[in-house]
Amino acid sequence: MKKIYSAALIVLSFIIGTNSAKAQSSQTSNVAVTIATVTELTANNTSLATFAFATGAELETGITQSNAVNLAYKSNKLTKITIKALGTGFFSSTAGSTDMPVSVIQWKKNGSGSLIPLSTTAADLSPSQAKGSSNFGVDYKITPGLQYNPASDYTVTIEYTLTAL
Amino acid sequence: MPHISKQKILVIILFFVLSSVISFAQKTSTSILTVKVPEALSLAVTTGNTIDFDFTSNLTLLTTGIEKLNAVSLTYQSNKPWFLNINATTNNFSGGDGANPMPSSIIQFKNTDGGTYVPLSTTSVSLSGSTGAKNPKGASTVGVDYKLTPGLNYPPSSDYTIGVTYTISTM
Numbered sequence: 001m002k003k004i005y006s007a008a009l010i011v012l013s014f015i016i017g018t019n020s021a022k023a024q025s026s027q028t029s030n031v032a033v034t035i036a037t038v039t040e041l042t043a044n045n046t047s048l049a050t051f052a053f054a055t056g057a058e059l060e061t062g063i064t065q066s067n068a069v070n071l072a073y074k075s076n077k078l079t080k081i082t083i084k085a086l087g088t089g090f091f092s093s094t095a096g097s098t099d100m101p102v103s104v105i106q107w108k109k110n111g112s113g114s115l116i117p118l119s120t121t122a123a124d125l126s127p128s129q130a131k132g133s134s135n136f137g138v139d140y141k142i143t144p145g146l147q148y149n150p151a152s153d154y155t156v157t158i159e160y161t162l163t164a165l
Numbered sequence: 166m167p168h169i170s171k172q173k174i175l176v177i178i179l180f181f182v183l184s185s186v187i188s189f190a191q192k193t194s195t196s197i198l199t200v201k202v203p204e205a206l207s208l209a210v211t212t213g214n215t216i217d218f219d220f221t222s223n224l225t226l227l228t229t230g231i232e233k234l235n236a237v238s239l240t241y242q243s244n245k246p247w248f249l250n251i252n253a254t255t256n257n258f259s260g261g262d263g264a265n266p267m268p269s270s271i272i273q274f275k276n277t278d279g280g281t282y283v284p285l286s287t288t289s290v291s292l293s294g295s296t297g298a299k300n301p302k303g304a305s306t307v308g309v310d311y312k313l314t315p316g317l318n319y320p321p322s323s324d325y326t327i328g329v330t331y332t333i334s335t336m
Contacts, residue, residue, distance in 0.1 A: 043194040051198070056205030056242035060304065069196045077190070090200065105198065144202050146244040146302050154200040164190040 040074040040133075041081065041162035051142045059144050067110050067137030071125075074133035077164040081129070082122035083107060083138070086157040095151035102156055104144050110137035122161060205244045208333040211306065213237030218313045230314030235277045237309040237331075244302050245335040248294030251309070253285045254328035261322040269327055271315050277308030289332060296336070 048068050053059050071081060085102040092100075106115035109126055116123060126136065216236045220226050241247065251274060257266035273282035276293055283290065293307050294300040309331075319325075 037190040039190055039192045041192040041194045043196045046194075046196050048196055048198045050201055052201040053203055053205075055203075056207050056244065056304070059202065059205050059244065060242070068198075071194070086195070095202075100200075100202075140198065142198075142200055144200065144244075146205060146242060146304055148202060148244065150202050150204040150244060152201040152203075154202060155197055157195050157197050159193055159195045161191060161193045 035076070037164050038074065038076045039079060039162050039164055040072075041160060042072045043160060044070040044072065044135075048140070051140075053144065056146065059146055062141050062143030064139065064141040066139045068140045069138045070135055071138065071160055072133070072135040073129065073162050075129070075162065075164060076131055078131060079129045079162050079164050080124060081126040082161045082163070083118070083125040084122040084159055084161075085118050085120050086159050088120055090154040090156045092151045092154045094153055095149040100144060100148040100154055104142055104148075105156070105158075106141045106143070108139050110139050115139075115141055118158070125160065128165070202244070204335070205242055206247070206333060206335060207242045208249070208331060209240045210331070211238045211240045213309070216311060218311075220315065227315050227317055230273075230312050232310065232312040234310045235308040236311045237329075239307045239309065239331055240304075241307065241333055242304040243333065243335060246294075246299035246301060247333055247335050248296060248299050249292045249307060250289040250332045250334070251285070251292040252289040252330050252332075253287050254330050256287055258325040258327045260324035260326055262320045265319060267315060267319040267325055271313055272327070272329075273312045273314070275310050277310050282310075282312055285329065289330075292331065296334075299335070 045068065049065060051063050051065065053063060073079065073081065085105070087102065089099040089101050103117040103119060105118040107118055107125070108115050125138065213236050216233060218231050218233070220231065239249070241249070253269035253272070255269065257268050261267055269286055270284040272285040274285055274292070275282045278293075292309065
């Protein structure tokens with residue numbers, strides 16, 4: 001009878017020993033993370049204040065609006081912002097046949113550089129911007145001169161493009 | 166149903182979260198710029214506000230006349246085609262003998278750029294361009310030549326004066 005108890009204890013001990021081996025286990029898995037290029041650009045002023053000329057002298061010397069538009073950008077890559085006109089000339093339903101070209105508009109990044117005539121070719125407004133978010137203003141100067149017909153509805157659309165470098 | 170570990174679920178969740186924030190590497194924004202250009206029309210006498218013709222030093226000049234080239238310079242601005250007229254403000258000079266007034270017609274004028282002398286009157290006539298032949302838009306100056314030939318019909322006086330009006334128009 002003693003021999004039977006001894007055999008049962010040996011079996012239990014073996015089973016317990018097997019369970020003890022499963023009490024610690026490790027597994028691995030790969031965590032794949034994809035971070036897309038994030039770029040955001042917002043013009044705070046989609047309709048700029050009208051450049052309202054009052055005199056011939058103003059038409060010849062021009063009107064300047066500093067910080068006429070503020071561009072807020074955000075990106076996790078180095079970026080640049082370009083500027084261009086969406087059309088070679090202003091639109092007007094009343095000016096008649098004389099087309100005022102967009103080159104009467106000059107622009108520059110507020111606080112830096114010199115004024116540059118606007119065109120339909122994208123030009124660097126801010127050629128290199130560090131990662132992160134920030135904003136800056138754009139200055140405009142318009143000098144129509146005396147060569148274009150009087151009209152109160154000259155309009156042009158300006159496009160700003162932020163590109164990850 | 167297959168068993169999915171917690172780690173796998175986390176990876177799947179991260180994949181969808183990151184997929185939802187994917188954006189393009191280029192963004193654009195626009196603004197509309199509006200300009201009002203008024204009709205700009207101005208004219209100013211820049212030199213020759215007062216022109217003095219003094220015949221006392223040479224009396225023969227009363228009959229041959231005194232000519233003053235570019236006696237008046239007019240500065241104009243216009244963003245529409247324009248023309249410029251001239252006229253005397255009164256028929257006669259003030260001063261002298263009121264019973265025998267000196268008429269504006271003793272004054273002759275012409276554009277400095279060319280042409281022939283024309284007697285001045287109160288009727289507005291062309292100095293540069295006309296309604297049917299306007300000058301191009303722009304800003305510049307127009308010079309006026311004057312020649313005065315009083316003759317011997319008017320009494321001596323040192324206070325003959327007359328006004329001359331210059332009018333720019335785009336009509």
